[in-house]
Amino acid sequence: MDKFSFLNAAHTAYFADLYDQYLQYPDSVEPSWKAFFQGFDFGLETSNGHAVVEHPESGEPIEMSDSVLKEFRVVKLIDGYRTRGHLFTRTNPVRERRKYSPTLDIQNFDLAESDLETVFNAGGILGIGPATLRQIIKHLEKVYCDSIGIEYMYIRKPEQVKWIQDKLNINENQPAFSAEEKKHILKKLNEAVSFENFLHTKYVGQKRFSLEGGESLIPALDAIIEKAADLGVKDFVMGMAHRGRLSTLTNIFGKSAKDIFTEFDGKDYEQDVFDGDVKYHLGWTSCRKTDSGKEININIAPNPSHLETVGAVVQGITRGKQDRHYKSTDAVLPIIVHGDAAIAGQGIVYEIVQMAQLEGYTTGGTIHIVVNNQVGFTTNYLDGRSSTYCTDVAKVTLSPVLHVNADDAEAVVHAVLFALDWRMTFGRDVFIDLLGYRKYGHNEGDEPRFTQPKLYKAIASHQNPRDIYAEKLKSQGVIDDQYVQKLEDDYKAKLEENLEDSRKEEKTRVTPFMQDEWEGFEHVDENRMMEDVDTSIDIEVLNEVAETISRLPEDKKFLRKIKKLVELRHTMYFENNSLDWSMAELLAYGTLIKEGYYIRMSGQDVERGTFSHRHAVVKVEDSEEEIILLNQIKGASCDTKEGSSCDLKIYNSLLSEYGVVGFDYGYAMASPNCLTIWEAQFGDFSNGAQIMIDQYISAAEDKWKLQNGLVMFLPHGYEGQGAEHSSGRMERYLQLCAKDNMFVADVTTPANMFHLLRRQMKVNYRKPLIVFTPKSLLRHPKVISTREEFAEGTFKPLIDDAAANAEKVTSLVFCTGKFYYDLLERKEELGREDVALVRIEQLFPLPADQIAETIKKYRNAEDVVWAQEEPRNMGAYSHLLLHLEEAKTFRVCSRKFYGSPAAGSSVRFKKRHEKVIESVFDKNAEVTV
Template identity: 90%
Template sequence: MDKYSFLNAAHTAYFADLYDQYLQFPDSVEPSWRAFFQGFDFGLETSGNGQVVVDQPQKVLNHPQNGEPVQMSESVLKEFRVVKLIDGYRTRGHLFTKTNPVRERRKYRPTLDIENFDLQESDLDTVFNAGEILGLGPSTLKQIIEHLRRVYCDSIGIEYMYIRKPEEVKWIQEKLNINENQPAFNEEQKKHILKKLNEAVSFENFLHTKYVGQKRFSLEGGESLIPALDAIIEKAADLGVKDFVMGMAHRGRLSTLTNIFGKSAKDIFTEFDGKDYEEDIFDGDVKYHLGWTSCRTTDSGKEININIAPNPSHLETVGAVVEGITRGKQDRHYNNKTKAVLPIIVHGDAAIAGQGIVYEIVQMAQLEGYTTGGTIHIVVNNQVGFTTNYLDGRSSTYCTDVAKVTLSPVLHVNADDAEAVVHAVLFALDFRMTFGKDVFIDLLGYRKYGHNEGDEPRFTQPKLYKAISTHENPRDIYSKKLKEEGVIDDSYVQKLEEEYKAKLEEDLESSRKEEKTRVTPFMQDEWQGFDHVDESRMMEDVDTTIDMQVLSEVAEAVSKLPEDKKFLRKIKKLVELRHTMFFENNSLDWSMAELLAYGTLLKEGYYVRMSGQDVERGTFSHRHAVVKVEDSEEEIILLNQIQGTICDTKEGSSCDFKVYNSLLSEYGVVGFDYGYAMASPNCLTIWEAQFGDFSNGAQIMIDQYISAAEDKWKLQNGLVMFLPHGYEGQGAEHSSGRMERYLQLCAKDNMFVADVTTPANMFHLLRRQMKVNYRKPLIIFTPKSLLRHPKVVSTKEEFANGTFQPLLDDTTATVEKVKSVVFCTGKFYYDLLEHREEKGRDDLALVRIEQLFPLPQRQIKEVLAKYKNADDIVWAQEEPRNMGAYSHLLLHLEEAKNFRVSSRKFYGSPAAGSSVRFKKRHEKVIESVFDKTIEVAY
């Protein structure tokens, strides 16, 4: 036998398959074969105009085993070229699809013409073994190309060849080869798709007629979203999904609420009529921002809980909240089983490309503390954002190119092809359930009207809207297709439309008899037994005491390392110090306040989640909630030893105390943790900023959810935010937690804001957060230098028997001697205390306001009445006059307008960059507190 017979045509199927493997995953091919194929590819170059050309194809290559020259036959060469063609369709076929319903696609070079792969028309009838790769068996080149066009260049274009895991690529290719990326629905399924399309089209037409000119952010041009979502829910329930959590902006939201989530059209009509709400405890929001929760029974008889989260006009913000809600449900109801809860986020094309939070959320997708087992992202692609053309809206080829960050597959689908849309989303669902990863659907449609129904889109897109004005809607396109197939007759759609419209007319008539709008429920199943309360309830004392024996058990757990493991000397010393603090010195610091608060809550049946940058040890190395074994870096969470077992969080256990170092994100992570707290009212959910003012990266979450959600959507939330705050000369960005911003957002009863100064008060504040039967966000300005300050200590009796004190009076002052009463908050108290001790001043009382909102007005007034001989009442703060709590005090305390103010002057920057300048200013403010003749210059 010829020693080179391994390259004979009889063996080309094997070599074609091997070459295909090499093209996709070069490193998976044996090195000698890799070198062999590299020799073949060396002849392929790219010309200046972008066309692939073959420069003298290499027919002589080195033998993969012995290195001797081998003459390749023409037939083998052509087999390899066909494989190269197949690879071209897989990698670039999505650029040549029929996915745009209203305009021509951009042109891309090189094309997939066979000439670009050194093949000719004369080869079209030649049978190639490369067809085996596609599951076709030996096939003519013409058959291979027809198959490739059906799979990669029809109504669905798929991007996946950048994925680096062979098992995922193989799965996708097998799926594509089996069904050629073409849907195969039976008659009943087709009628169901048509029914959902009719609901989408008819609903929008009805609103357009009955509420002319009113904003509704219609789905027209993207109606196939409705059968897509319907199909996902039906199939997901069959695959074991119990909970469905969705977030979307306003476009198409009303149709989704009615036709997917089962919200009564009557309620939506009532909202269009602008009627007030039945309940006075909240102000409500516009109709296309509201959330909804319902239980749906699928066609196969499965029950699935479906939720659509309320959203603000900051379009992509809700995505982070959805992920947090999903993770909360997975952790608490399904023992971390990600397949039980499915998150879906519906994006706009301009928003997914332009909003940075999308990237933050995508980067969270596979992180231990934030993963939800894969999200289905659906982009309702209008090809325009407000008035901005897509070419001005992004630099990337596709709006979905952020998907490539996590190597997620993307399916681009023509929104006019309803079957292709449903087929694509079911493919996406299968991928998510199989691999636990994100998948993106780019639903290419259009927007029939302007940004809202009062806009004139022709001002900015005259050509596009000329085409749209004569374009048929997806229902009519699909009904024609079904008529041609003989599935329906001419009267079928008319009957569907008439029946649905009659139902809407009935709902409209009923809505006009309603005097007020009913409250829209969202996740009420999670919030049974929790009250909505006003400020008076928030100011009531709460029993946060704990049995000393329980406190001791927790202290023992957090102050004892496993004896069979080796730890760093500093860690051993730190943990031993905890034991000494509690069991010998009875002098507990800030870290013990935190750990004992968490541990005692765990003992009482609550659970704790903490996340943020470097929270496991704490930015200032005080917490050490996680300690690492020196030689293996095994992570030990001592708080999870309370039940007698050590939990390894890396194994996805369901420990009651979970702590996660976050990615370097504020906006996305705060949104996630807010969503987690929304789904987990019995979890003390904490987000900690690395420094307090870093939270400004999450300002949209703070403005739109944390401060306003109860007013807008009747949503309670117990998220705790730790914001390190205090002036220690570290510069402008490491001093202020910008408390003035939070205080300016405070109103009535929307949140707690505290700036506590003792470990005991911190302990009781955290416990109070869970011991009440309501939930409010809690903002705590936490210390930095005070974490190890010798005077910032409390006794274990104060922990066990005390309670949270919103105001701390000066217990050392002799009331009759006091001439000056100084109100302050936070770390500045200890600076003033040190100065008072140095000066020996016993005529000045230092009073700490520990809770800034709701402001303890009664206690403040009692203090003022107590010090009758005082003729100098001072508000002292280390922040500039236009920052800190002073303006808040003026708004909420009548007496404050008569206070003398000691503070830095007005500044644009929170603090000086120079430590020398900082010290001068700081000392000047302190001196002015004790001597009213000294004024800080303005």
């Protein structure tokens, strides 16, 4: 029997369904059918509407009947709406959309007006059964071209596409809210509109970055939080820039309007140590009780003016909470609110999106909401991006995008609830493009008509979303004329009361953020930072950790080099008692784990280390199974909500600095009992994260009273590897140092590194720690310490020259880092007993008292030198001049002033390096290169 004999009207429902499947996933249909449909598509394009296909076995031509042919065309029409319907939606509230062609007119699918009343079985694939073409088009218009346009057909997983299509087909992408739900939406809209109106009249001309034109964000966020709590979400972490932030703080997060008014009045803060930040940068944490009685924790992270920076921090906070409190991504939900110009223009968005499904960074899906003003400051969207939509970055991870008319409040709420269901079902990102407008200029004091006169003429006469929605509810008989007025009057009266109370306050309070995570930690000054900290460890514990990290599982096969390396650890510790840098790191991590702390490390190639020294992760040769020996330490347990073993989590990162540093900073913010480390592949690679360093790492405690214990490892040292592989740019970090904002260290011994890392966790405060780590010193024969120095010592901010006789010393040389060993080698070659080499291990806070005492000790030294391998305008010299009075009299030995950190030529490098070393030991030698 001819397997194609049923290609007639009686079998077109099955036929249409199969063709629809082929259009979406060609490889999912049986091969002969795939060939058949390919032939049909080709024939349809080349034969003036007559499709002639070949039998896949006999090769005989088969001509389609007209009815079957039209079913094909209707399926094509349906596919057209699914794929391109979002281009023809009614989602722009204030101006015409851009025109796209071809349109979805039926003529473009070889269908005619005469076909509109014909019943097509293709309606079955939409869930409406056989239907006329007119009914099918009406259904498609409601689903794909009304107030919500959805992009999803690029998703490659059939079950996800089917889930979306089933959702759309069930409710025609139209919300069905009860009268009470509609009133609640109106209530939240009124809060958004009235709050902005109140600020506009009471604080004329002040910057507030109003939400006007996008007020439906407030009912949207409210709906997400209420529904998510019912689905089991316990914690919300949100990031957003300025626009709409004040309204969100008050109407979603419950921050008192009184506090916001006090901030508008510019009053100082209660704590003198706190500089504070502008009101639309501040964060907030609160416990909210939902309408269904659920208690949830909601956090909005503080943000700098570098708009999208906070997105990375939010992801890190979310992951920290997930890892340490819930062991599940479902319990903590990240929400990031973007601006349209920012999401399209800021590169960190791409970095964050690329993290979404990576093991070390995934948070189980983020809800991204774009408050789309259609303008960035004064730049039109046509000048702000090359992509069709500001959200096109979503396609990188095949995330669905919903474009929504911000004036249609019910559509907005419906879209965000759809997005929430998607995230909770699939654990993947989803994007909402909330298309509205910006009622005033960028900051309310700006004149937008200078650059968008036509747009702002339309905006000036446009109703706000609350009034639009109120009219709709009146027409439905849900409310009467007095309902909205009462809502507005009641809310305004509440704001007036808050305003009056704020005028009675002399100072404003510090904005709380994640105070629950930081209970028991203190804010300290530089005096406390300079105090000695007991970082010793019982030798038996140290022995146990050393034994654990120096034994591979005997039942698995490892590379010969790995076996030798791990055996060398055992020899190094138990036989030779000479421990190198990698042992310092691993023993620090292991002892902290044993004491109940967590460790997280990430960065490019950190598992083995860029210079192949760490090997925290070893792989089984034949299976690539990953073994982390530190996680086999016994007897370590940590206090979490569900209980767990302490461990090391270490991840090779994506090739990102900005996004990853932001993520790890956020992780450390949420996890003060976790030693969180980011390692740069080379020190100056942190340049790519400079915004994070400037806006958060160096300034957050001053701006937001936020502590953070993030550790940054920056490989630094001049070994002739050129400009980009020599300097960690320590001068930049040191320039950012002030009072008590962070630690900066450049240590030279394994024991000092061990105690430095342990000190980071053993104190009851947290400060960022910048460590300039070695490269060549990782295997230098003199860079060793004994296990006793590990067990009994403490961190030394300054290391004196133990071999020097103070009475004989006439030349006192201060230096830091790897350059010490270069100078030591020359001192020993020359037999110079008159030279003392003193290492400054901590550059900030600078051990000024110890330096002064050292100078006094070497009272016969006529020549006091600061020696550095970096050019004069780089390195630590300028820092010493600012923080050490005695430095003004030092003789400086360094390279000359250069724009580039180091020479690319190895010959030139050696020549310059040699000249600096010569000048240290001969004060008459001049550095001329």
